[in-house]
Amino acid sequence: MSAAATTFMAGRMGLDRKRMRGIGLGAIPFLVLLGAWELNTFMGWLKPVYIPPLRAVVDAVFTLQEGCSALGILGMHESCLFTNHILSSLGRVGLGLVVGVPLGIGLGVLAGMSRRLSNAMEPVGVFANAISGIAWVPLAIVWFGVGWFTTLFILLNTVFWLVFFNTLLGVRSVPRTYEHSVLTLGGNRWHIISQVYIPGALPSIVTGVRMGIGFGWRALIAAEMIGGNTGLGFMIFVSANEYKVEEVFLGVLLIGIIWMVTDRIILVPLEKWTIERWGLVWRPS
Amino acid sequence: MEGNAVMREKLIVEGLSHHYPDEYTGMDIHALDNVNLKVTEGEFAAVVGPSGCGKTTLLNILAGLLPHKVGSVRVDGHEVKGPGPDRGVVFQEHAILPWRTVERNIGHGLEIQGLPAPERKRRVQEFVDLVGLTGFENRYPHELSGGMKQRVALARTLCANPVVMLMDEPFAAVDAQTRITLQEELNRIAIATRKTILFITHNVDEAAFLGDRCFIFTRRPGKLKATVKINLPRESRVWKNAVADPAFTGARDEILSLVREEVRDDDG
Ligand SMILES: Nc1ncnc2c1ncn2[C@@H]1O[C@H](COP(=O)(O)OP(=O)(O)OP(=O)(O)O)[C@@H](O)[C@H]1O
Ligand SMILES: [Mg+2]
Numbered sequence: 001m002s003a004a005a006t007t008f009m010a011g012r013m014g015l016d017r018k019r020m021r022g023i024g025l026g027a028i029p030f031l032v033l034l035g036a037w038e039l040n041t042f043m044g045w046l047k048p049v050y051i052p053p054l055r056a057v058v059d060a061v062f063t064l065q066e067g068c069s070a071l072g073i074l075g076m077h078e079s080c081l082f083t084n085h086i087l088s089s090l091g092r093v094g095l096g097l098v099v100g101v102p103l104g105i106g107l108g109v110l111a112g113m114s115r116r117l118s119n120a121m122e123p124v125g126v127f128a129n130a131i132s133g134i135a136w137v138p139l140a141i142v143w144f145g146v147g148w149f150t151t152l153f154i155l156l157n158t159v160f161w162l163v164f165f166n167t168l169l170g171v172r173s174v175p176r177t178y179e180h181s182v183l184t185l186g187g188n189r190w191h192i193i194s195q196v197y198i199p200g201a202l203p204s205i206v207t208g209v210r211m212g213i214g215f216g217w218r219a220l221i222a223a224e225m226i227g228g229n230t231g232l233g234f235m236i237f238v239s240a241n242e243y244k245v246e247e248v249f250l251g252v253l254l255i256g257i258i259w260m261v262t263d264r265i266i267l268v269p270l271e272k273w274t275i276e277r278w279g280l281v282w283r284p285s
Numbered sequence: 286m287e288g289n290a291v292m293r294e295k296l297i298v299e300g301l302s303h304h305y306p307d308e309y310t311g312m313d314i315h316a317l318d319n320v321n322l323k324v325t326e327g328e329f330a331a332v333v334g335p336s337g338c339g340k341t342t343l344l345n346i347l348a349g350l351l352p353h354k355v356g357s358v359r360v361d362g363h364e365v366k367g368p369g370p371d372r373g374v375v376f377q378e379h380a381i382l383p384w385r386t387v388e389r390n391i392g393h394g395l396e397i398q399g400l401p402a403p404e405r406k407r408r409v410q411e412f413v414d415l416v417g418l419t420g421f422e423n424r425y426p427h428e429l430s431g432g433m434k435q436r437v438a439l440a441r442t443l444c445a446n447p448v449v450m451l452m453d454e455p456f457a458a459v460d461a462q463t464r465i466t467l468q469e470e471l472n473r474i475a476i477a478t479r480k481t482i483l484f485i486t487h488n489v490d491e492a493a494f495l496g497d498r499c500f501i502f503t504r505r506p507g508k509l510k511a512t513v514k515i516n517l518p519r520e521s522r523v524w525k526n527a528v529a530d531p532a533f534t535g536a537r538d539e540i541l542s543l544v545r546e547e548v549r550d551d552d553g
Contacts, residue, residue: 175379177376177378177379177380178379178380178382180348180350180368180374180376180380181374181376181380181381181382181438181441182382182393182397183349183350183368184348184349184350184368184369184370184372184373184374185370185373185393185394185397185441185445186369186370186394186397186398186445187397191397195382195393196382199382199384200384202384274384277425278383278384278425278427279383279425279426279427279428280383280384280427
């Protein structure tokens with residue numbers, strides 16, 4: 001028992017050390033860029049109107065948040081400009097996911113089960129997917145005006161189709177014997193959907209959600225620039241018009257940081273704890 | 286066993302034929318032709334026949350996974366209309382769910398039946414022990430060997446307590462050594478559970494070793510060609526002894542020559 005436990009612990013520690021080393025390596029390019037940035041400020045190669053000092057970017061946070069209290073952040077008080085933009089972008093992503101993911105999975109499973117439905121849905125899906133999210137922006141503005149509806153529409157349009165398609169393909173790739181074995185154990189259609197199709201399609205679904213959030217996030221930022229009146233995209237756009245380059249930098253950096261955090265903290269662990277645990281994906285040993 | 290004078294027929298197949306439509310040529314594939322057979326309660330029936338003769342087709346029809354238009358299939362007196370828990374199936378491979386642990390795979394049938402968790406756990410443990418997987422209850426299938434996966438599949442079917450068990454070449458995908466062990470274990474399980482079993486194989490030795498009777502099929506369209514009775518007591522079905530037992534070797538040679546006729550005809 002204790003020998004096994006020791007081996008287990010050692011294995012865990014080895015894994016953690018390996019992971020730490022991975023993170024350390026991944027941090028190097030960021031540190032190099034940061035160093036170059038500071039060096040540029042110090043040497044004065046490129047003027048602050050093009051590349052603002054790091055210090056000015058950090059200060060921009062306080063300028064945008066001037067007069068904002070902790071409670072004001074949660075209440076999205078008008079003095080909390082910076083956090084308001086972040087929260088409205090995140091809110092849209094959240095809403096887009098809450099609506100788009102279940103809808104995509106639901107219809108994807110149905111289409112994966114029925115040849116007829118998938119024949120009906122596939123061409124229009126290919127068509128819709130071919131038109132990038134941003135291409136819809138002008139039309140969406142005509143339909144919904146500038147604001148929440150337009151940005152949400154763009155996001156949904158991206159998230160839904162990606163989740164739908166990946167779910168459809170995932171369901172189709174589930175071996176028929178899984179379905180047959182559950183049927184011969186007395187399972188009904190609902191058992192098949194919840195215990196065979198959805199878990200079997202999960203690797204594909206997670207890929208779809210990951211792609212959906214990734215592309216959706218990019219499309220959203222673009223949509224906010226021209227079709228929004230809040231959000232990080234809008235903030236960048238307005239700041240650029242006013243030549244507040246440090247705010248543009250702040251916004252751009254944040255877009256990247258938010259995506260990295262979402263992917264590393266939510267999506268990657270989700271993949272680990274379900275799919276890898278079940279041995280559904282090949283993984284290098 | 287001896288006192289059981291009334292032999293109940295658990296599985297009755299009468300006049301069963303099957304055609305597959307061929308979408309490309311428009312010509313139907315005649316897979317089964319007027320098949321008649323009966324399996325009695327507690328009997329182990331083996332089915333052998335050349336590749337492509339319709340064995341899997343027969344099993345899928347019995348399981349209710351493939352609808353039949355011609356003939357009748359009755360299990361425990363009821364006409365088969367679709368899949369149901371009265372007919373448990375052990376598939377050749379890739380049938381236990383990768384996202385369920387050993388324990389949850391084996392208890393799947395009971396879970397579907399809605400048996401409360403404590404009772405289910407007790408029953409599952411019984412079958413985990415029966416197939417020799419004690420200690421592996423919480424493993425996922427990808428952590429098991431091919432032979433262990435088939436044990437899980439076997440236990441899952443047994444645990445749901447079907448009226449008949451249908452097995453389609455369940456040991457064909459494991460290595461020779463594991464297959465021998467699994468065959469002996471299945472015999473032990475057949476003694477312990479007295480299940481009615483229809484076991485499909487194209488391995489003649491396996492059929493003679495496990496079957497009380499062996500149905501030999503012709504090449505496609507599959508018809509029942511002959512029935513061979515194997516008078517080897519279950520208790521003496523251990524490979525070490527069986528190979529020297531005339532009851533086994535005699536039946537095996539008879540089955541083999543019957544199967545060979547079909548294969549040879551095929552070549553000519
Ligand atoms: N879904 C299908 N559609 C059309 N033809 C099929 C289908 N399934 C099987 N067949 C054909 O029916 C015949 C019988 O197939 P079946 O799988 O029942 O044979 P089998 O006896 O199980 O063979 P094996 O020993 O190789 O497993 C074969 O000629 C096969 O090509
Ligand atoms: Mg077959």
